[in-house]
Amino acid sequence: MSIGRKLKEYLSDARVEYDLxxxxxTECSSRTAQVAHIPGDRLAKGVVLHHDDGYVLAVVPSTxxxxxxxxERTFGCTLDLASEPEIADLFDDCRLGAxxxxxxxxxxxxxxxxxxxxxxxxxxxxGDHRTLVHVSGDGFRRLMAEAQQAHISxxx
Numbered sequence: 001m002s003i004g005r006k007l008k009e010y011l012s013d014a015r016v017e018y019d020l021x022x023x024x025x026t027e028c029s030s031r032t033a034q035v036a037h038i039p040g041d042r043l044a045k046g047v048v049l050h051h052d053d054g055y056v057l058a059v060v061p062s063t064x065x066x067x068x069x070x071x072e073r074t075f076g077c078t079l080d081l082a083s084e085p086e087i088a089d090l091f092d093d094c095r096l097g098a099x100x101x102x103x104x105x106x107x108x109x110x111x112x113x114x115x116x117x118x119x120x121x122x123x124x125x126x127g128d129h130r131t132l133v134h135v136s137g138d139g140f141r142r143l144m145a146e147a148q149q150a151h152i153s154x155x156x
Contacts (some may be wrong), residue, residue: 003100004093004127010105016139021123021132027097029062029125036123036132043132044116044124044140046099048082048090048108051075055082055090057103059112059124059144064153071111074150094127101125102143110147117141117149 003020011018023036033040040063047058047066056075058066072079084096090106091099101124103110116122122140123132135143 002126002128003131003133004091004105006093006105007100007102007127007133010102011133011143014143016135016142018139019134020126021134022130023132025129027129032125032132033062033123038123038132041115042119042122044101044112044122046101046103046125048087048099049079050082050086051077051079053077055086055108057099057101057106057108057110058152059101059103059110059116059147060153061113061115061155063155064113064115065156066153067151070150070152074111074148074152075109091127094125095129098125098127098129100127100133104143104146110144111152112144112147112149113153114149114151115153116144 026032029045043062
């Protein structure tokens with residue numbers, strides 16, 4: 001089990017207690033929730049978007065789909081999905097597609113869906129498709145302190 005170096009440093013600096021949960025390799029967040037036996041609405045996934053001046057990490061439950069238009073209104077700009085090379089550059093200590101839900105650890109502006117705000121506990125990718133980071137709801141809210149909060153997704 002391992003997590004990205006920057007994520008580990010960020011968790012330590014924030015003094016947020018966490019557990020690591022190992023699971024079989026998966027390729028999508030909904031499958032990760034299933035194999036890890038956790039509620040999908042408590043597994044936060046990160047979706048990387050880009051605009052002319054940089055990037056935004058949208059953090060939503062694994063059971064939800066990002067509403068790009070809502071995020072565009074929140075940030076006041078046009079957004080598109082980031083390319084794989086862009087994601088690989090931003091999250092250079094993570095496997096492609098295993099983006100942690102903590103944009104601040106990677107100096108990426110973050111917007112978190114308001115449906116995650118009151119969850120008692122949250123899991124999110126550690127950066128390798130095999131490890132989840134588990135934090136309390138309070139710990140997650142501390143990690144998201146600099147993130148904007150908005151309604152940016154819908155249940156699928």
